[in-house]
Every structure is written in structure tokens, then in C-alpha cells.
Amino acid sequence: MINRALFKQSCKANWVKWLSVTVATCAMLAIVIIVLGNLAINDIRDSLKDVFAQADEQSYLKENSVDFYELYLTSTEVSNETLSSTLVVFDQYEMAKQQYEQASGTKPEGEVLTSIQNQVAIAFSSQFAPMLEGTEFTQAQLQMIVTNCLSSYESDKETAKISFQNTIKSILPQIIPNQIAQQAANKALEEGKSEEEIELIKSQTLAISTKAVNSYVSKNYSNADQYSREDFVNDANHYVNSYMYDYIYNMQKSLGAEESVAIQNATAVKVIANTATTTYEFWLNEYKTQEGATEVTDEQKADAKQKACESISDQIPEKVAVALKELGNMDMYSLIIGSIFYKIAGLLLPMVFVIMTANSLIASQVDSGSMAYVLSTPTKRRTVAITQLAYLLLSLFAMFALLTIVSVISVWISGGNSFAINYGEILLLNAGAYLTMFAIAGFCFMCSAIFNRTKYSLSIGGGLTIFALVCTILGLFGSTVVPSAMRISQMNFFNYLSIITLFDVVSILGGTMSYLWKFAILLGIGIITIIIGIFRFDKKDLPL
Amino acid sequence: MSDIIQVEHLTKDYGNGRGIVDISFSVKKGEVFGFVGTNGSGKTTTIRHIMGFLKPEKGKVCLLGLDSWEDSCKIKQFVEYIPGEIAFPDLRTGTEFLKNQAELLSLNDMTYANQLISKLQLDTSANLKRMSKGMKQKTAIVAALMADKEILILDEPTTGLDPLMRETFLEIIKEEKNKGKTILMSSQLFDELEQTCDRVALILNGKIVDIADIHKLKNPTSRMYKIEFKHEKDYLNFKLKKFKIVRDQPQYNQVTVKISLAKLNYLFNILQNYNVKFISEVKQNLEKYFKEVLASQIKLQAKQNKQSIKMLKDNEKIEGGNYDK
Numbered sequence: 107m108i109n110r111a112l113f114k115q116s117c118k119a120n121w122v123k124w125l126s127v128t129v130a131t132c133a134m135l136a137i138v139i140i141v142l143g144n145l146a147i148n149d150i151r152d153s154l155k156d157v158f159a160q161a162d163e164q165s166y167l168k169e170n171s172v173d174f175y176e177l178y179l180t181s182t183e184v185s186n187e188t189l190s191s192t193l194v195v196f197d198q199y200e201m202a203k204q205q206y207e208q209a210s211g212t213k214p215e216g217e218v219l220t221s222i223q224n225q226v227a228i229a230f231s232s233q234f235a236p237m238l239e240g241t242e243f244t245q246a247q248l249q250m251i252v253t254n255c256l257s258s259y260e261s262d263k264e265t266a267k268i269s270f271q272n273t274i275k276s277i278l279p280q281i282i283p284n285q286i287a288q289q290a291a292n293k294a295l296e297e298g299k300s301e302e303e304i305e306l307i308k309s310q311t312l313a314i315s316t317k318a319v320n321s322y323v324s325k326n327y328s329n330a331d332q333y334s335r336e337d338f339v340n341d342a343n344h345y346v347n348s349y350m351y352d353y354i355y356n357m358q359k360s361l362g363a364e365e366s367v368a369i370q371n372a373t374a375v376k377v378i379a380n381t382a383t384t385t386y387e388f389w390l391n392e393y394k395t396q397e398g399a400t401e402v403t404d405e406q407k408a409d410a411k412q413k414a415c416e417s418i419s420d421q422i423p424e425k426v427a428v429a430l431k432e433l434g435n436m437d438m439y440s441l442i443i444g445s446i447f448y449k450i451a452g453l454l455l456p457m458v459f460v461i462m463t464a465n466s467l468i469a470s471q472v473d474s475g476s477m478a479y480v481l482s483t484p485t486k487r488r489t490v491a492i493t494q495l496a497y498l499l500l501s502l503f504a505m506f507a508l509l510t511i512v513s514v515i516s517v518w519i520s521g522g523n524s525f526a527i528n529y530g531e532i533l534l535l536n537a538g539a540y541l542t543m544f545a546i547a548g549f550c551f552m553c554s555a556i557f558n559r560t561k562y563s564l565s566i567g568g569g570l571t572i573f574a575l576v577c578t579i580l581g582l583f584g585s586t587v588v589p590s591a592m593r594i595s596q597m598n599f600f601n602y603l604s605i606i607t608l609f610d611v612v613s614i615l616g617g618t619m620s621y622l623w624k625f626a627i628l629l630g631i632g633i634i635t636i637i638i639g640i641f642r643f644d645k646k647d648l649p650l
Numbered sequence: 651m652s653d654i655i656q657v658e659h660l661t662k663d664y665g666n667g668r669g670i671v672d673i674s675f676s677v678k679k680g681e682v683f684g685f686v687g688t689n690g691s692g693k694t695t696t697i698r699h700i701m702g703f704l705k706p707e708k709g710k711v712c713l714l715g716l717d718s719w720e721d722s723c724k725i726k727q728f729v730e731y732i733p734g735e736i737a738f739p740d741l742r743t744g745t746e747f748l749k750n751q752a753e754l755l756s757l758n759d760m761t762y763a764n765q766l767i768s769k770l771q772l773d774t775s776a777n778l779k780r781m782s783k784g785m786k787q788k789t790a791i792v793a794a795l796m797a798d799k800e801i802l803i804l805d806e807p808t809t810g811l812d813p814l815m816r817e818t819f820l821e822i823i824k825e826e827k828n829k830g831k832t833i834l835m836s837s838q839l840f841d842e843l844e845q846t847c848d849r850v851a852l853i854l855n856g857k858i859v860d861i862a863d864i865h866k867l868k869n870p871t872s873r874m875y876k877i878e879f880k881h882e883k884d885y886l887n888f889k890l891k892k893f894k895i896v897r898d899q900p901q902y903n904q905v906t907v908k909i910s911l912a913k914l915n916y917l918f919n920i921l922q923n924y925n926v927k928f929i930s931e932v933k934q935n936l937e938k939y940f941k942e943v944l945a946s947q948i949k950l951q952a953k954q955n956k957q958s959i960k961m962l963k964d965n966e967k968i969e970g971g972n973y974d975k
Contacts, residue, residue: 111753119740466740474737479793482701482731483754486723648703650733 116497127459143520168382168415178342181318190330227252283315350379386414429591439526444611461568464550467494469563478650510536548632555639577604654832659709670856684843685836687853693836734805744774763796804835840937874932884924
């Protein structure tokens with residue numbers, strides 16, 4: 107099958123080419139892996155990643171701040187509403203008395219009056235019962251307060267009202283925060299949050315709300331109508347800021363941070379929280395003055411919150427944000443080693459070797475006539491073709507074996523499996539590159555075997571091979587490995603024109619299996635072209 | 651098996667009038683057969699068929715009874731070949747090339763190769779690429795002849811060689827012939843074929859026009875003499891003597907006569923009575939012979955052309971006549 111003398115002749119004729127291409131390609135590969143590995147080319151990527159992570163974190167902190175701020179103000183509002191709603195008890199009492207008077211024709215007095223007072227107290231306290239759930243305060247206690255208040259009401263109406271209000275105010279801190287915390291917990295449960303999270307939300311809400319209700323109580327309004335949200339804005343802002351400060355400070359301390367670091371971070375967060383709540387309030391006021399309304403709708407609140415919590419990625423245009431994020435996620439090593447070295451730069455020299463060698467092994471010898479010396483000896487044409495093919499494939503194999511060794515050593519120097527590309531991946535990349543070159547070698551061999559003229563063999567075999575490489579270069583700008591900022595998706599068309607596309611570097615480095623069937627196609631192309639080449643050379647006319 | 655090389659009705663059409671048409675000949679054992687013809691006449695194409703490099707379109711070529719296309723590998727055991735174009739494999743020195751060639755031929759005994767090298771005074775250590783044409787040709791000769799096989803095929807082996815080198819080369823061919831090898835060679839030069847060959851075929855436009863037997867050419871049964879007379883009277887009288895006059899030049903009083911060997915004495919007897927200025931033998935050679943053949947061919951063609959032109963003219967007349975009416 108293989109003629110030793112001819113094989114030796116081919117070795118002698120082509121070893122200089124082989125050696126120079128192999129050395130140059132190995133050197134290129136070693137430089138790409140080792141030098142780039144030590145340059146930390148992923149620094150920019152990492153800092154970009156940090157920027158976005160920080161932005162997301164800040165956004166999260168801001169959202170929390172605004173939520174807490176809103177919670178504080180809502181708590182004061184709810185306190186005020188609750189207080190004003192309790193005063194209804196006196197109206198109910200007056201109505202009950204009138205009803206009795208209309209029914210009996212006499213004013214209620216003595217025991218009758220007491221029983222009316224009791225009835226109203228029972229009705230009111232049972233109405234209030236749900237709010238008392240989970241507090242130390244009982245329905246009976248409330249009932250007693252109301253009964254006492256109503257009896258003193260008969261003697262001095264105004265004093266009784268004030269003293270009732272004061273009594274209710276004193277129990278508000280026990281009722282309202284509990285109620286609001288329960289609501290928040292229920293909402294979190296609906297959102298499917300974990301038990302721990304719910305517990306945290308509940309305790310946070312309780313703390314903030316308690317503070318707010320106490321603040322409300324200390325304001326000491328003589329009338330519920332006196333309530334104004336603006337009265338509590340500064341209070342809320344101040345409280346949320348210090349709450350965030352404490353929260354972060356404690357968290358940092360518990361994580362073992364130094365005092366100064368904890369203070370620094372907590373202060374930074376305090377500033378962020380302040381910015382968020384101030385911006386939020388600013389936007390709420392904007393909406394109010396715009397609309398001329400006293401009330402702000404929930405939608406407007408959500409809008410204001412979003413504006414207050416904007417991060418960097420929200421502030422820049424969406425396309426730029428996506429592009430920057432993608433840039434942050436891009437792996438420079440995979441791009442340079444996989445898509446640029448193994449698919450383009452590293453293939454160029456072996457391609458030149460294959461184009462020149464395949465041509466010089468058959469077509470050039472037929473063209474010059476030197477093949478006559480081989481074929482005038484008892485050597486079969488098929489033996490000649492197979493021997494020359496064996497030289498081409500074995501020299502290529504030796505080249506890629508060396509390349510594999512160099513690449514594995516380079517990866518080892520760059521940090522082994524902790525490097526961006528691990529041993530398994532680098533072996534697969536080498537195997538893929540050899541298979542690609544196998545298919546190209548098969549094609550160039552076929553051209554060399556079919557054509558009697560060097561010019562045709564070179565222009566068809568070499569021309570199409572270089573065409574495929576150029577298409578891969580152009581197609582790179584349309585492929586997904588390039589960040590979208592630099593990508594022109596129409597350029598991806600070129601990838602469909604190139605055989606090198608079957609060497610699926612993205613699949614190899616991405617850990618998917620789709621590269622396997624593409625490898626099979628490359629193998630198939632190589633085998634088919636080789637068979638066509640051998641049979642054609644066996645049967646064609648030779649001008650020798 | 652006396653016919654070593656047999657070519658039967660070999661045809662290969664490359665289009666545009668190129669190629670070979672219905673070539674048949676055979677070469678006997680120990681015979682040297684020559685091919686002569688102009689460039690592109692089909693010599694090389696025929697030789698490539700014999701070597702099994704080209705597949706015949708029609709007809710076939712047999713060497714020692716083996717089909718040279720089907721058994722192209724087997725026949726190489728008996729054939730040595732010097733190609734027309736000298737292009738060596740991409741190796742460094744002549745020695746390297748010859749060693750490699752010996753390996754391809756499975757040849758272990760290099761004594762004959764060394765004999766040839768010393769006879770040709772060849773420096774095989776020279777760089778193959780920088781060799782002169784003569785050195786390359788010498789190297790090619792050694793590479794072909796070293797296996798000492800029974801058939802030798804050479805395609806225009808002397809083109810580009812200086813006259814001295816050519817003489818050496820022809821010596822070698824003669825030696826090979828004396829060994830009993832069957833040789834087939836092509837050339838554009840008549841004299842070297844005349845020196846070496848037993849028979850020579852003339853190829854013109856892909857066809858064998860004539861095959862000349864060199865022995866017959868060299869030992870003719872009749873000879874030609876050119877005679878010039880001093881006086882016109884003698885010249886005119888001689889013409890009455892019924893000799894076969896091939897060429898007549900009255901302005902010089904010259905005649906060229908063709909005469910059989912037996913009648914030679916008779917001629918000289920007659921000439922004693924005339925005042926002869928000079929007499930010289932006109933020697934026949936291959937070149938002249940083929941020129942005559944070619945001339946007759948051309949005449950024949952011209953005749954055919956004339957006929958066809960005449961026919962064309964006749965047709966035009968008829969058509970023209972029709973037009974007039």
C-alpha cells in the first residue's frame with residue numbers, strides 16, 4: 107500500500123516546509139496562551155461586571171430605602187385614620203340615644219343610659235376586634251375604656267372626647283405596627299418568599315412602623331384633620347437613613363469587618379438611601395403640583411420609586427446597557443484562543459503547508475514530469491497516491507500532535523484547570539483543528555490528484571481553502587462570540603460558506619455536544635475527497 | 651513472442667486535429683525502432699500510450715503480450731524509460747536521486763549504475779537543480795538504464811545536447827542495442843536515427859506516413875550519379891542513351907541518372923566516349939527519403955485540395971448560373 111522509497115522522497119522534499127510551519131504555529135500558540143494568560147486580559151471584563159453588580163446592589167438598597175420610607179409615612183397615615191375612625195363611637199352613642207328617644211318618647215336616663223352605653227361599647231369594640239389580634243390589648247379592655255369614656259361624656263363632652271383620643275393614641279403603637287407587619291408578612295407569603303425572609307420583613311416592618319406610630323403619637327394633634335404627610339417627611343427620611351446605616355453597620359460587623367470599614371460602608375449606604383428617599387419625595391411633589399391634586403395615585407408612587415431607584419444600567423440607553431453587560435460577560439480567552447487562534451490564525455500556516463504540500467506531492471510532479479521516474483518503476487499508481495496521502499496526513503498529524511503538546515504545556519504554565527480553558531477543552535480544540543485540516547487536506551489532495559496542472563490544482567484546492575478562511579474571518583464579525591456592540595449579524599452569512607464553521611468552537615467551550623456531529627461531517631468530507639482523489643488518479647491520463 | 655512491442659490501431663483524439671489516429675506497428679526483439687516527426691505530430695502521445703500513462707481511445711498497446719494500460723505496473727518490470735522533459739523529483743543531489751530510484755526499482759546491485767556513471771563521467775554529487783542540461787540528461791540515462799531491463803523507451807533523448815554529448819549518448823544506445831535490448835526512440839533529427847535504428851517511422855499529423863528500413867536505405871539495389879558534360883553535344887547525345895534520368899539541368903549540361911548496380915559497368919563504358927567534366931554519386935539518406943515521401947504526400951494533398959477547390963468552383967458556377975436565370 108505504501109512505498110517506502112517514495113515516502114522517504116516526500117519527507118526529504120517537504121521537511122523544511124513542515125518544520126518552519128510547525129515551529130511558527132507552536133510559537134504563536136504558546137505566546138497566545140502564556141502571554142495573554144499572564145496579562146490578565148479579563149480585567150476590563152471583571153471591572154465591567156463589578157460596575158453592573160454594584161449598580162444592581164445600589165438599586166436594591168435604594169428600593170429598600172424607598173419602601174421603608176413609604177412604610178414610615180403610611181404608618182403615620184394609618185394611625186391618623188384609625189384615630190379619626192374611633193371618634194365615630196360618640197356619633198354612634200348619640201344616634202343610639204335618639205333612637206331610644208323616638209321609640210319611647212323619653213330621654214334615656216339612669217340604668218337605660220348605662221345599658222345603651224354598654225351596647226355601643228360592645229358594638230364598637232367588636233368592630234375593632236380584628237385590629238387587636240396579636241396584641242396584649244383585649245377586646246374587654248377596649249370595651250371598658252369606651253364605657254368609661256361614654257359615662258364621662260354625659261357630664262363633659264369635650265373633655266371626654268380628648269381623654270378618649272389620648273387613650274386611643276396611647277394604644278395605637280400597640281395596634282398599628284402589628285397590623286401593618288402582618289399585612290406585609292401576608293404579602294410576602296403570597297409572593298412565595300421563604301420563611302426566613304418573611305420573618306425578616308415582619309421584624310423590619312414592625313420596627314419601622316412602631317417608630318412611625320410613636321412619632322405620630324408624639325405629634326399630639328388635637329384633631330385628626332390636622333394631620334399632614336409633610337410633617338413626617340423629614341422624620342421619615344432621617345429615620346430610614348439611620349435605619350439603613352445601622353442595618354449595614356451591624357451586618358458588616360457580624361461579617362467580621364473592621365470598625366472603620368463598617369462605618370465607611372454604612373455611611374455610603376446612608377448617602378444612597380438619602381438620595382433615594384429625597385428623589386422619591388421630590389417626584390411625588392412634582393406629581394402633586396402637576397396634577398393639582400392632594401392625593402398621589404399608586405401608579406405615580408410606583409413611577410416615582412422607579413425613578414428614585416434607577417441604577418447605571420437604567421440610566422444609559424437600553425442597547426448600550428445590553429452591549430456593556432454582554433461585554434462584561436464575554437470571555438476574552440475563549441474568543442482569542444478558540445475563535446481566533448484555533449479557527450483562523452492557527453489554521454493559516456497549516457493551510458499553507460497543506461495547499462503547497464498536497465500540490466507538490468502529485469499535481470506538481472505530474473506537471474513537471476518528474477512523476478515519470480516513479481511511475482516507470484514497478485510501482486502502482488494507487489500505491490503512489492496512497493503513499494503521498496499518507497505523507498500528507500501523517501505530517502499534518504505530527505504537526506498537530508506537537509501543537510497539542512505545546513498547548514497543554516502552555517495551559518499548565520498558565521494555571522492548569524483553573525485557567526479559562528481547561529485541559530479537556532484544549533485537547534478538543536486541537537482535535538477539532540486537526541479534523542478541519544484533515545477535511546481540507548483531503549480536498550487539496552483530491553484537487554492535486556485530479557488536475558495535471560499545478561495552476562489548476564493550486565487555484566481550486568488552495569483558492570477554495572483560502573476562501574473558506576477569509577469567510578471565517580468575515581463571519582467572525584457576525585458570530586455570537588463577538589459582543590453585540592461589534593457584531594453585524596448579516597456577516598454571519600459568511601459562516602455558511604466556510605467549511606471551518608463545522609469546527610464548532612463555541613459548542614466545545616460551552617460544554618454542549620453539538621460539535622460531535624459536525625466533527626463527523628468533517629471526517630466524512632475528508633474521507634470522501636480522499637477516495638475520489640485516489641480513484642481518479644488511478645484511472646486518469648498522465649502526460650508524462 | 652518475437653514482437654516485443656505491438657501497437658494496434660491506436661487512436662487518441664485531443665480535438666483540433668491534435669492526437670493520433672490509427673497507429674499500428676510492431677517492434678521485434680532486439681530491434682531499434684525510431685520515430686520521427688515534427689513537433690506535435692504525435693510521437694510523445696504514442697510513447698505515453700506504450701508506457702501505460704494514457705488510456706487508448708481505440709486500439710491497444712501490448713508489451714511482451716501484456717496490455718500496457720491494464721497491466722501498466724507489470725510492464726514496468728521490463729521497461730526502462732527516459733522521458734522527454736527532464737524534471738527530477740525534489741531531491742538535493744544526483745546521488746540522492748539515484749539511490750532513491752534504485753530503491754523504487756528494488757535494485758540492490760549498483761555495479762552497472764557505477765559503470766554507467768564512470769562511462770558518462772558524471773559527477774552525481776552535484777545539486778540536482780543546478781545541473782546543466784547535459785548532466786541532467788546523463789543522470790536521467792543512468793536512472794533509466796541501471797536496472798538493465800529488456801526494453802528501452804526514449805522520448806527525444808538528445809534535444810538540447812551538444813554534439814559531443816550526443817555522440818556519447820548514441821554510443822550508449824548502440825551498446826544497449828548490442829546487448830540485445832529492444833529499443834524505441836523518438837527524435838527530430840534524421841541522422842541520429844539513421845545511425846542507431848533498424849527501422850524508422852515517420853509520423854505526420856498523428857498518422858504514420860511511412861516506415862523506412864534503414865538497412866535497405868543504406869544498401870540500395872540502385873544508385874544515382876550526377877554527371878556534367880563539357881560540351882552540350884555530349885550532353886544531348888547521352889540523353890539519347892535511354893538511361894533513367896531523375897533530374898535534368900540543361901543550363902549546366904547536367905543529368906542525374908538512376909542505375910541498378912548490375913548496369914554500372916555499362917554506364918562507365920558509355921561514358922568513356924564522352925567528355926565528362928565530373929561525375930559524383932548522389933547518396934540516398936533518410937532525410938532525403940522522407941522528404942520525397944513528404945513531397946509526394948503534399949502533392950497528393952494538393953491534388954486532393956485542387957479537386958475539392960474545383961468541386962467548390964463548379965458548385966459556385968452552378969449556383970451562379972441559377973442566380974443569373
